[in-house]
Amino acid sequence: MGQPVVLACDPSLEGVLAAVGIGYLAHAHAGQMRLASKHALQPQLGETALYAPSAQEDDTVAFARRVLVGFAAKVARGCKRQKSGSCSAGCDAACVSRLVLACASDDTSMPQTVAEYLRLGFSVGPRVRTMIANPQVAAFNELARSVLAECEHTRQFVRFSHMADGSFAASFSAKADTIPLTAAHFAARMSTERFCLVDPRHQVAAFHDPSQKGCQIVRLDAALANNLANRQDFADDEHYVRAMWQRFYHRTTTPGRDKSQRGYDLRTSWMPQRFWDKLTELEPAHDGMVSVPARYGA
Numbered sequence: 001m002g003q004p005v006v007l008a009c010d011p012s013l014e015g016v017l018a019a020v021g022i023g024y025l026a027h028a029h030a031g032q033m034r035l036a037s038k039h040a041l042q043p044q045l046g047e048t049a050l051y052a053p054s055a056q057e058d059d060t061v062a063f064a065r066r067v068l069v070g071f072a073a074k075v076a077r078g079c080k081r082q083k084s085g086s087c088s089a090g091c092d093a094a095c096v097s098r099l100v101l102a103c104a105s106d107d108t109s110m111p112q113t114v115a116e117y118l119r120l121g122f123s124v125g126p127r128v129r130t131m132i133a134n135p136q137v138a139a140f141n142e143l144a145r146s147v148l149a150e151c152e153h154t155r156q157f158v159r160f161s162h163m164a165d166g167s168f169a170a171s172f173s174a175k176a177d178t179i180p181l182t183a184a185h186f187a188a189r190m191s192t193e194r195f196c197l198v199d200p201r202h203q204v205a206a207f208h209d210p211s212q213k214g215c216q217i218v219r220l221d222a223a224l225a226n227n228l229a230n231r232q233d234f235a236d237d238e239h240y241v242r243a244m245w246q247r248f249y250h251r252t253t254t255p256g257r258d259k260s261q262r263g264y265d266l267r268t269s270w271m272p273q274r275f276w277d278k279l280t281e282l283e284p285a286h287d288g289m290v291s292v293p294a295r296y297g298a
Contacts, residue, residue: 002028002029002032003032003046003047004032004033004034004044004046004047004048005028005034005047005049005050006033006034006035006036006041006043006047006048006049006050007019007022007023007033007034007035007036007050007051007052008036008037008038008041008049008050008052009035009036009037009038009051009052009055009111010037010038010052010054010055010056011037011038011039011103011106011110011111012055012103012177013064013068013099013103013104014061014064015052015054015055015060015064015111016035016103016110016111016114016115017063017064017065017067017068017099017118018052018053018055018063018064018067019035019052019111019115020035020067020114020115020118020119021063021064021066021067022052023115024067030119034047034112034115035111035114036108036111036112037108037110037111038051040108056219067118068096068099071096071099071118071121071122072096074121074122074125074126075096075121075125075126075128076126098140098141098144099114099118100181101143101144101147101148101151101181102114102117102140102143102144102147104147104177104178104180104181105146105147105175105176106175106176106177107143107146109139110143113136113139113140113143114140114143116136116139116140117136117137117139117140120137146175146176147176147178147181150174150175150176151174151176151178151181151182153174153178153272153275154172154174154178154179154181154182155182155185155186157172157271157275157278158172158186158197159278159279160190160195160197161234161238162234162235162237162241163233163234163235163238164233164234164235164236165233166194167193167194167195167196168193168194168195168196169195169196169198169231170195170196170198171197171198171199171200171228171229171230171278172197172198172199172275172278173199173200173201173202174199174201177199177202177204178199179197179198179199179204179205179206179217180204180206180217183197183206183208183215183217184214184215186206186208186215187206187208187214187215190208191210192210193208194208194209194210195207195208196208196228198220198225198228198229199225200222200225200226200228200229203220203221203222203225204217204218204219204220204225205217205218205220205225206218236293237293237295237296239290240290240292240293240296242280242283243290245280245281246280246281246283249281250281
């Protein structure tokens with residue numbers, strides 16, 4: 001038995017897949033090597049800390065793709081839905097799509113949880129699809145489920161603002177790296193608009209231009225991410241539109257949602273308080289009258 005090792009990797013799909021591949025090539029025993037995020041590395045007693053290559057490097061991305069393709073082929077082998085053609089996406093894609101979700105989680109245990117699931121899948125093959133009671137599979141599925149919920153929160157609670165240059169901008173931070181997973185939703189809904197959706201917590205932004213298909217996902221440094229998230233160069237009509245939305249929300253809201261009333265618990269359940277500071281409808285009302293822009297005048 002060799003000395004225990006903790007392999008620090010980027011907490012991303014590419015980073016974790018590449019780290020698992022490194023362990024395979026090194027013939028490391030599962031019990032002697034564990035994965036940890038580079039941002040939350042804490043070696044245990046007797047462990048030696050090693051660092052995996054950055055997930056941004058081309059060689060690392062290519063290596064991670066090889067691991068993903070191998071895993072997809074392994075778990076899809078013998079799949080009846082694939083043979084019958086009843087799976088529109090192809091069973092290999094359906095079986096591994098949860099990897100993308102799980103690897104977007106902010107949970108510090110994510111790299112090791114995903115690594116254990118991958119090792120199990122490579123070991124048992126197609127049977128991993130039905131082993132929902134297995135502790136490793138259950139932990140992996142919980143990560144994917146929680147990220148899926150954060151993706152839904154992102155689609156529900158992002159609020160765009162009209163900027164002076166005619167584009168739209170929004171800042172949103174979830175408990176997972178959801179912007180790359182939900183950017184297509186906003187591109188479809190706002191297909192004729194230029195917009196920027198930035199997550200300063202994960203330092204990522206989605207840029208959309210009507211002349212181009214889809215969104216461009218860009219990783220940012222902390223300073224640029226914070227600058228984009230705190231833009232104040234609003235268009236002249238932005239405050240007026242916010243005031244209209246606030247009035248509509250308060251006129252149609254259900255009574256009984258004050259902190260002292262029973263409806264408050266229901267409200268916090270469906271609209272988590274960690275998102276409230278970014279919701280236009282819950283911002284303090286503007287004092288006095290808001291000037292009506294010419295485009296909205298009678």
